[in-house]
Amino acid sequence: MKNTYLLALATVVWLVTLGNGAAAATPAEQLAGYSAQSGAPAQPARGQQLFNAKHGKEWSCASCHTATPTVDGKHASTGKVISPLAPAFNPTSFTDPAKTEKWFRRNCNDVMGRVCTADEKADVLAWLLTLKR
Amino acid sequence: MLMSTTRKLAFVLALAWIASALAPAQAESQGAATVMLPKYQQECAACHIAYPAGMLPRASWTHMMGSLDKHFGTDASLDEASVREIGGWLNANAGTYKRVAEAPPQDRITQSAWFIRKHRELDAPVWRLASVKSAANCAACHTQAAEGNFKESSLKFPAGLEARYRRFWSD
Numbered sequence: 001m002k003n004t005y006l007l008a009l010a011t012v013v014w015l016v017t018l019g020n021g022a023a024a025a026t027p028a029e030q031l032a033g034y035s036a037q038s039g040a041p042a043q044p045a046r047g048q049q050l051f052n053a054k055h056g057k058e059w060s061c062a063s064c065h066t067a068t069p070t071v072d073g074k075h076a077s078t079g080k081v082i083s084p085l086a087p088a089f090n091p092t093s094f095t096d097p098a099k100t101e102k103w104f105r106r107n108c109n110d111v112m113g114r115v116c117t118a119d120e121k122a123d124v125l126a127w128l129l130t131l132k133r
Numbered sequence: 134m135l136m137s138t139t140r141k142l143a144f145v146l147a148l149a150w151i152a153s154a155l156a157p158a159q160a161e162s163q164g165a166a167t168v169m170l171p172k173y174q175q176e177c178a179a180c181h182i183a184y185p186a187g188m189l190p191r192a193s194w195t196h197m198m199g200s201l202d203k204h205f206g207t208d209a210s211l212d213e214a215s216v217r218e219i220g221g222w223l224n225a226n227a228g229t230y231k232r233v234a235e236a237p238p239q240d241r242i243t244q245s246a247w248f249i250r251k252h253r254e255l256d257a258p259v260w261r262l263a264s265v266k267s268a269a270n271c272a273a274c275h276t277q278a279a280e281g282n283f284k285e286s287s288l289k290f291p292a293g294l295e296a297r298y299r300r301f302w303s304d
Contacts, residue, residue: 077206078181079266079273102211109208 003041027087027094031125038119047127050120055112061124063111070131086131094125169281170222176215180207182271182279184242186226190233193240194223205241243268255298264292 009032025033035042051061065073069085084090094100108116116124136144174183186194198220202210211219227233237245252268260268271278277287290299 075180077267077269079270080180080182082179106208106210109202 006041007036007039024095025097027125027129030094030097030100031122031129033097034118034122034125038117038122040119042119042122042126044123044127044130047120047123047125051124051127057111057113059111061107061111068131069128086128088129088132094128170219172215173219173222176211176219178279180209181269184271185281186223187228188233188242188245189228189240190236191224191227191229192236194220194227196236197240198223205239241269259291259294259298262291262293264294 031042051065052067054060059076062069063076064082065085070089071084073082073085074080075082083093085093087093104116104121108114108120169183173186177183189197197204198216201216202208232247233245235246237248242248248268259265262273265273271283273291274288275283276289277284
């Protein structure tokens with residue numbers, strides 16, 4: 001019952017943000033959006049697993065973002081410093097849906113050789129949101 | 134005493150005016166000090182420094198912007214509008230003088246003849262230092278690379294650099 005209510009709420013939030021052109025959205029709003037798309041509640045533990053595993057290619061997400069992205073990461077090829085991914089440690093992280101989508105598209109292709117599904121994105125973002133100070 | 138105050142003031146002002154006129158000219162001669170397109174900085178400096186457009190010829194930039202999903206081993210794809218805007222700027226500011234005339238192998242700045250010559254005294258182990266990682270990581274030694282400044286005066290030794298390489302530093 002509660003889950004249905006939450007799901008309905010998430011859907012409403014997601015539809016509202018779509019209506020706004022989604023120029024800016026909080027990490028929680030983006031998570032609600034992905035959860036609504038996937039039709040199931042996000043699972044942070046699964047997100048952590050996905051993030052740290054290799055998926056048949058050279059890199060995992062952690063290869064650049066570190067295993068627990070509350071600190072700066074480093075690009076695996078270039079060494080360029082990458083700001084923390086966890087929103088609690090980086091106020092600009094997951095605040096622009098277009099940017100989120102762009103990086104999911106690129107990085108899932110690099111790590112997994114395909115597009116990430118909505119529930120994979122939800123799982124990862126849900127896990128990142130559990131990383132608090 | 135010898136010059137009136139007015140003349141002294143005029144002299145100082147003239148000097149100041151000459152100096153300010155010369156300053157931009159000096160920036161020009163440093164080569165890479167073109168104003169960078171903000172979108173280029175924003176989209177193309179997330180994984181590496183925003184390499185000066187003048188370091189590659191138009192042909193390289195065009196090829197690169199047309200194959201962003203296969204960008205030196207990663208997917209760097211962008212929306213079409215951004216590709217057009219950035220590509221246009223890169224083509225307009227691409228290197229045109231002699232040493233950048235030819236597209237380097239794989240469109241790699243680090244494979245350009247001029248780059249190899251400039252860094253000829255550095256062996257492979259230097260590029261593999263943990264503090265450097267690759268020749269594409271200009272900022273490991275060129276502390277002002279992100280601002281387009283590659284002058285020797287802004288070089289610093291990367292951590293772990295062997296003493297024998299330090300000898301070659303100022304040539």
